[in-house]
Amino acid sequence: MGAAGRPVPPSVGVLLRGTPRAGTVEEINAVSQYLTNVRYDAVQYVTAARPAQEAIAGLESAAVERLHARLGRGLFPGVAALEDSADEAKSAVQSYAAQVAEIHREADQVWASAERALGSIAAALQSIAQICDVIAAPFSYSWDTPPPAALPEPRLRAGAGPADTAGVAELISGLRDGYRTRWLNTVLEWQLELAEVRRCVRRWSELQEERLLCEGAVAERLGRTSVGELITVGAGMPGGRRRAIAVGLTGEIGGVRAGIRTTRTFHPELRELLDSADGAKVWDAPPAPAFVAEKWAGLDESVREELIRSVPWVIGNLPGLLPSVRDRANRELVAFYREYPQTLTPEQLTLVAEAQRILDDEARQRSPKPPIQVLAFDLSGPVPRAAIGYGDLDTSSHTTFQAAGMGSDAHTALPTWDVAARNLYEAQEALLPRFEGGGPGVVAWLGYDTPAMLPNSEVFRSDSASLGAGRLAAELDGMAAAREAADAGLPAIGVVAHSYGTTMAAIALTKTKHPVDSFVMLGSAGLDTEAVPSLGSLNVRELTPGQLAVFATSAARDRLAPTGAAQAERGLPTPDARALLGLEQRVPVYGGVIAFSSEGDPARGLKGTDGHSFVGAGKTAGIAGMTASAGRGYGDNETQALDTTARATTGLIAGPDGLDLVVTEAQPVVKIVDKHTGYVGQWRMPAERND
Structure with missing residues (x-):
């Protein structure tokens, strides 16, 4: 019969590499339940703390004022942010769980379909081998290369069959008629099942891509919550994530009120650059850029470095300075806001987190x-x-x-x-x-x-x-x-x-x-x-x-x-x-x-x-x-x-x-004016042409 080609793979796993079925939906749902508990705890905290706040509302003392400030400016807003984050995160996780469940369901179907198709190909391969054996045709077909639809010309083995030519022709004709239809049907089935296997391989790969997209989407949604943004802001610093979350939500860490600094806009050396020691107006009313560029060029290097460190908001937002100078100052500014997240509004925190994400992406590249x-x-x-x-x-x-x-x-x-x-x-x-x-x-x-x-x-x-x-x-x-x-x-x-x-x-x-x-x-x-x-x-x-x-x-x-x-x-x-x-x-x-x-x-x-x-x-x-x-x-x-x-x-x-x-x-417009009613409307006139 000749040498056989590649046999059917012993397992579907040889073809369906990787998996879109990592983890279980139950594990994802457990995260959703955890977020439900977080939200419940946040609500319970406020429910328990509000009566205490109301109970001391009529009291006056420095300690009471500090407690009011601690609750009203730090803890209550922080708990509200935590509650909102838990709600948003739960919604994202539930959506992710539903998508994963659908991917798992289809992945099971794809796996089963590929197994069935491979089984059919194996049976077709065996059937073709049997026909080839009967008609003495060479057999060298691989599982992924079906034979032609036409039956190979039957032959008789040496010493077999009648000796006369007419008898041989009749026997060969009988073999041809007897196996032509079976051969054709088997080959067609083989081709269909092979197409299904290839579809399964493609879909399996697509499902893995879809799973990655789902994971990216849920990660992005989680990152957009207040807690997610605090995690991004705190990333890359020792204990930074924990500190950012604690300080950002409560204004304190370990029960100790976190210190607050503010961005500076005043520095004596700014007079050399702005004709004023205060740069608070450089955003809305910046000095002439050419003036700034000339003055900056005349400053000593030590003065430049001092201004970048001390008043980064001014230097980072001052037109007329080289982008690399402003970049250094603004990175200092982003680092400052990361250190004091409790000073940021939700909108500001979102921008700081997004800017940090972009900078982190750059830092991860060997050559950005x-x-x-x-x-x-x-x-x-x-x-x-x-x-x-x-x-x-x-x-x-x-x-x-x-x-x-x-x-x-x-x-x-x-x-x-x-x-x-x-x-x-x-x-x-x-x-x-x-x-x-x-x-x-x-x-x-x-x-x-x-x-x-x-x-x-x-x-x-x-x-x-x-x-x-x-x-x-x-x-x-x-x-x-x-x-x-x-x-x-x-x-x-x-x-x-x-x-x-x-x-x-x-x-x-x-x-x-x-x-x-x-x-x-x-x-x-x-x-x-x-x-x-x-x-x-x-x-x-x-x-x-x-x-x-x-x-x-x-x-x-x-x-x-x-x-x-x-x-x-x-x-x-x-x-x-x-x-x-x-x-x-x-x-x-x-x-x-x-x-x-x-x-x-x-x-x-x-x-x-x-x-x-x-x-x-x-x-x-x-x-x-x-x-x-x-x-x-x-x-x-x-x-x-x-x-x-x-x-x-x-x-x-x-x-x-x-x-x-x-x-x-x-194409100008003309106003249509009615003598009796006044202005009615306007309409575009065709372009003037000078043909």
């Missing part, structure tokens, strides 16, 4: 890519603010500021913009030649109080944009001034803005002294026509003579941004943006913008954007494109929007004649 620089970190106002740099911003050849829009305050939006900044960094790096000490630098700029999400009406006003614009303008000029003073060469500075961030960034670009090299608007919520009457108001360099390097796109399925622009009566940078109910026709279109498509380019393997999100999430886009699906946001990898943005911000774009780029023509 990209390196991280904390360019700004401010917890002084009602809303935390921050700017995180990706790449070496001291030497980068191209530095791009990414400005977020509505509902993107730093403490909630940093995880999203961490992803977005890394995506743009990688896309730019792929385009740029390998500069010695150069390359891209991207700043996730979350440096203003963004408008709350709809239905809040803040987004229809420009107040937040105007306040944020001053700070962004200072940062843009500060980057240029710092690099120039350090003789490090000016980078090409770009601004990428999303949604309401375009409203804010456009105002900022009317305030800068140093022109930026590109301005890209993605899903714009419109520009304030009073602050920005035309593109000529923007301090942006020309891409080609007479053509500013101002780019914009609005995805066809993104109805949120143009609807918001129409409601706010702001001008749109793209004429093809479509609002709900055709409301985009009520607002003007700016002329001179280089509009580009974000619908995808299959020929280049680029996906389209299907909603308003900068980084998409979920299986499907939201209604009216209010959100984008996973991988289909404006800033997601392998999208046309990100690809063109990377090209625009690195200067590697062909101009209006390439990549489906079109220069917009101005």
Whole structure:
């Protein structure tokens, strides 16, 4: 018969490597029960302590006042945070348990199906071997390589069968007719079962990936609780996690009140840098960046080091200093807040924990890519603010500021913009030649109080944009001034803005002294026509003579941004943006913008954007494109929007004649006035043409 091929594996485990069935659902449910007990204990503590607090309410003494303060400012808020954390953690664990139970159920099915299929293949292999033996055909088939559907030509062994030719032919014909159907049916069954085995192998691997995703999701949700954030804040320090939880929840450790320091803004040497010894106003009213850069260059090294250590909030948030200097100061600041978590509001704690996570991720890499620089970190106002740099911003050849829009305050939006900044960094790096000490630098700029999400009406006003614009303008000029003073060469500075961030960034670009090299608007919520009457108001360099390097796109399925622009009566940078109910026709279109498509380019393997999100999430886009699906946001990898943005911000774009780029023509609106009733409405006029 010839040599046999590979036999059927002795066990399914040979094929289904690893397992998605680690642990049991019962163990997960035990964690859920533990969290229920934690919540119960927290409630019981408050139930027992409240009467005691009420009992001493009428008493007056220093000791009673201290006890009131200890309960009201430390223990009760801490218990409330613990209760909330237990609730959130229990919900996360229960969701995880349900997902794991489903994965286990399907894994059992996959295992059983693979076992059955292997058994069928073994039977088919044996049946084919028997047929081959009868028809004297060679047998060398492997379990994972079924034979052809056609029966091999039967043969007679030497000395067997009749001697005459007619008799031999008749016998062979009989063998052919007798085994053809059995052979075909066996081979077809073998092929079907082999396909099932391969499906099981693929699904087994997918289930392991799904299990990892579930674990990542539950870990992320646990990390977002108050206790989880305290654990992150305390990580990496001896006894740090225990101390952070104790101090963060109660303000004390081991029954001893934890000491509190405050961030300093006063230092005599600041007079040399700010013309004032107090730097408390450097965020809202920073001095001219060029002045700061010049004065810093004239300070002794010892004075610089002293200021970084003593007033890190001032130095870390001072435009005009090199990013590496500000990074050192801001890391000192993050370390300070980690030491005193009891001073932080929940929003501030969230931002500190997220910043620490990013720094921890960098520290775990032997050669960080990209390196991280904390360019700004401010917890002084009602809303935390921050700017995180990706790449070496001291030497980068191209530095791009990414400005977020509505509902993107730093403490909630940093995880999203961490992803977005890394995506743009990688896309730019792929385009740029390998500069010695150069390359891209991207700043996730979350440096203003963004408008709350709809239905809040803040987004229809420009107040937040105007306040944020001053700070962004200072940062843009500060980057240029710092690099120039350090003789490090000016980078090409770009601004990428999303949604309401375009409203804010456009105002900022009317305030800068140093022109930026590109301005890209993605899903714009419109520009304030009073602050920005035309593109000529923007301090942006020309891409080609007479053509500013101002780019914009609005995805066809993104109805949120143009609807918001129409409601706010702001001008749109793209004429093809479509609002709900055709409301985009009520607002003007700016002329001179280089509009580009974000619908995808299959020929280049680029996906389209299907909603308003900068980084998409979920299986499907939201209604009216209010959100984008996973991988289909404006800033997601392998999208046309990100690809063109990377090209625009690195200067590697062909101009209006390439990549489906079109220069917009101005389309003003006219007011419709009725003589009897007064103002009725307004409507966009067609673009003026000079044919």
